[in-house]
Amino acid sequence: MNEVFLSYLWKYRLLHRELFTESGDPLTILHPGEQNSDGGPDFFNARLRIGDTTWAGNVEIHLRSSDWFRHGHQHDRAYDNPILHAVYEADVPVCDGNGVPFQTLVMRDRFPETVYDRYQGMMANHQWIPCYNQLLTISDHGFNLWAPALAVERLVYKAFNIRQLWEICRNDWEEAFYQHLASSFGFKINSLPFELLAKSLPLKIIRRHLDQPFQLEALFFGQSGLLNRDLSDDYPRSMLHEYRFLKEKYRLRPVPQATWKFLRLRPVNFPTLRISQWAHFIAGSHAGFFNLLENGSYADIIRSLSTCASPYWDTHYMFDKSTAFRKKNIGRDSVNLLVINGIVPFLFYYGMEKEDPLIRERAMSFLEQTEGEFNADIGRWAGLGLPTHHALQTQALLHLKRFYCDRRRCLDCRIGAALLSGPPH
Ligand code: SF4
Known part of the structure; x- marks a missing residue:
């Protein structure tokens, strides 16, 4: 006891x-x-x-x-x-x-002794989650009613880091969003180098080159450090030429090349393609991406994020190594991840700071309109009777697993409440 x-x-x-x-x-x-x-x-x-x-x-x-x-x-x-x-x-x-x-x-x-017996059974269970053996025994676990509150908990948790970034950016919303979204373009494995890349190229420099997409791409690639090698193709060589001039002009210091990760990534996720897509996204938005966040419809945001890399990358994944032709658009799964990890958390935090529930609700509605990510954990939840239909539910489940199940907080969990005090099973 x-x-x-x-x-x-x-x-x-x-x-x-x-x-x-x-x-x-x-x-x-x-x-x-x-x-x-x-x-x-x-x-x-x-x-x-x-x-x-x-x-x-x-x-x-x-x-x-x-x-x-x-x-x-x-x-x-x-x-x-x-x-x-x-x-x-x-x-x-x-x-x-x-x-x-x-x-x-x-x-x-x-x-009732049964409540304590069930609780002890769960605490003694070391399977994937403590209620692994019981979950399939009840149909009314109440997850769907609880999911929005769990998703909000997750967004409040993420808000902590966004707040720090916003403060580092001296409360400049546009600069903070630019840096936050850049790290999302790194898709976890390269989120840190993308963040460093955006920090090394503040928006005030980017804005001066918005009408010159080639210069923008040269700036991003030059600052990434990936041009820092022998190059034979004309495209990267001309970017290097352009970058050298801009580097002197703005006294820039590039990100160390070694921070970028290619290992174990599928070629379509290589940072070379992501940097080009990022440059195209920035150029296509004309730096109005914060306005897009504040006022754009869900369809506007999806359209804006569904960008592609420069024509050079149609036949390349790396500099100087040509491959068969394939357009390098950002795929729908990746766009969904950008919404889930880039757009929604920032918008929600913006709503928190502005104390505006309508902004926070808009962020939540974006999650509901987005197809959820699929990974091993989401598959396991589905096998235990909790299928998902959108990202609000998948985000809720990821939060539930990490902050409740893994910490054995079954007494704080609504599913746990249904399991412990429900009818015999
Ligand atoms: S926290 Fe909830 S869902 Fe997780 S194991 Fe406990 S009762 Fe099950």
């Missing part, structure tokens, strides 16, 4: 209906109160009826009543006068400063 499980029983009113305090008075839980995860009592503003009297106040929960002293609550004013001390076992009497015993509820044997 542990306090977390006792708090769970209290919060979800899973105790027997007929309860009595240690002094023999009937106890009714009118409202269990608000759970407190900071210092102070476990539940604030609970409402109870004890005997004929209705009480409102704090409830403290312990495994043993002696934990009151072990935790030093007798010296802490935050714990003054709880309306109830709910314990698994009352091993010593506990009184207030005037020597009056607290009202105490002993929870032992006052809850």
Whole structure:
């Protein structure tokens, strides 16, 4: 037994209906109160009826009543006068400063044993997720109702890094979005070099070359360090020529070439193609991409992101190595990832800073309109009876796995609640 499980029983009113305090008075839980995860009592503003009297106040929960002293609550004013001390076992009497015993509820044997047995079974399970054996046994797990709240939790979590970036950019929304979106173009494996690339080429320089796509591409490739080698094809050689002039003009320092990763990537995902696509996206947006974020429709955003690399890359994946012709458009799966990881988190954070719920709702609606990513974890959830239809659900599941299942927080999970307190399975 542990306090977390006792708090769970209290919060979800899973105790027997007929309860009595240690002094023999009937106890009714009118409202269990608000759970407190900071210092102070476990539940604030609970409402109870004890005997004929209705009480409102704090409830403290312990495994043993002696934990009151072990935790030093007798010296802490935050714990003054709880309306109830709910314990698994009352091993010593506990009184207030005037020597009056607290009202105490002993929870032992006052809850359904099946709930605890199921909880123990889950905590002892070391399969992919703790409820792996039970999930398929219930149909009404409530995930779809919970998914939007989980997706919001994930976006709030991501907002922390975006906020840091925004502050580093001196609260310049456009510069911060430019850098954030650049790192999304790196698609995880090359997100850091893309971020460094954008940082090394601030928007104020980019804006001066928007009407010259070739110069833009030369700037991005030159700053990537990838032109820093012997080159024989005309296209990269002319970019290098152009870049050398601009490098001197702006006193630029390129990103180390070694930061780019090609290993284990499919050629269509090589950073060479992504840099060219990024340059085309920037040139095509005329630096109005923040306006696109603020005001563009979902279709506008998809259209703008569905860009392609320069014609040179139709027959190349690397400089100087020609291949069969193939247009190097950004594929639909990649566009979806740019929406999921680039557009939506930034838009949501923007809505948080502006305290505008409509902006945040727009971000959520973009997630609902986007096809979810597919990976091994999403496949496993589908096998356990949680198929997904859009990115809001896949993002919710990724968050659930990482922040609930992997941390064994089944008592904080709505699926866990359905499994623990549901009918026999
Ligand atoms: S956190 Fe929820 S979904 Fe994850 S294992 Fe526990 S009960 Fe299952």
